[in-house]
Amino acid sequence: MKKIKVSTYTDESGQDTKGSLFVVCTIIVLAENGQILEKELNDVEIKSNKKIKSYKTNNLNRQKYVKNIIKLKSLNKIQIYYSVFKNKLDYSSLLGSHIAKAIIDATDNKEYKAKIFIDKTNNAVLERIKKEIKLYKIRYQKIRGLSDKSSSLIRLADSCCGLIRDLNNKDAKEFYKILFRRFREV
Numbered sequence: 001m002k003k004i005k006v007s008t009y010t011d012e013s014g015q016d017t018k019g020s021l022f023v024v025c026t027i028i029v030l031a032e033n034g035q036i037l038e039k040e041l042n043d044v045e046i047k048s049n050k051k052i053k054s055y056k057t058n059n060l061n062r063q064k065y066v067k068n069i070i071k072l073k074s075l076n077k078i079q080i081y082y083s084v085f086k087n088k089l090d091y092s093s094l095l096g097s098h099i100a101k102a103i104i105d106a107t108d109n110k111e112y113k114a115k116i117f118i119d120k121t122n123n124a125v126l127e128r129i130k131k132e133i134k135l136y137k138i139r140y141q142k143i144r145g146l147s148d149k150s151s152s153l154i155r156l157a158d159s160c161c162g163l164i165r166d167l168n169n170k171d172a173k174e175f176y177k178i179l180f181r182r183f184r185e186v
Contacts, residue, residue: 003111005031009146009153010099011119013161015091022085024095025160025183026102027153031115033077034153041152044068050155065159067175079106080160080183092125096132101186103138114140119154121145 007029014022029037044050048064069075081102085094095118103114118129122145130143148154160183163176 003113004107005113005115005141006103006106007031007034007115007117007153008099008103009117009119009151009157010095011148011154011157011161012091012095013158013165014085018089020087021165022088022091022094023161023164024083024085024098025157025164026081026099027157027160028079028081028102028106029077029153033074037074037078038152040072040074041069041156044072045152045155050159062159062162063173063175066163066173066179069156069159070175070179075182081105081186082160082164082183083186084164092128093132096129097136098186099129100133100136100138104136105184105186112139114138116140116143117146117151117154118143119146119148119158 008026010024010026012022012024014020044065048068049061050065079102081098083094083098083101088094099116099118103112116133118126121129126143126145133140133143146154148158163180164183166172167176167180
């Protein structure tokens, strides 16, 4: 059986809420599709005037970004996983368990090797996340922090976290809901 190679891109939102709401999103792609997706996502960001961080982008540009993401044919080549935690403070273990569950679901018991990228994470936090991931016996090639400035897939994960938080508004746009239907909770 051929081993598949996946890359995961994870971001979180909500540490500022002191645990009342903590959202984690992971984008999983086959490694062979990563560069193509990065380019397509960069093009979407340019078209929609999206800023690096989702919360720094005005509502109109965020909406343009989501509308353009929905239109991407390559959206079928990614899997988007999310977890929402309330009244939890152990962010490292929450991140680690979320990533592990997403990888397990995405690989569906196939032989795999994963590269795990997490938005702006220092080495101490990475070590705690590695310990959590090892509890799930996840086979990974590397785990490292990655700046959102260097990866449109990390920025997509950031936008997905923001979208989940925006869905709590009574005025949530229908196209947000359309994109959200593609997400899987773990």
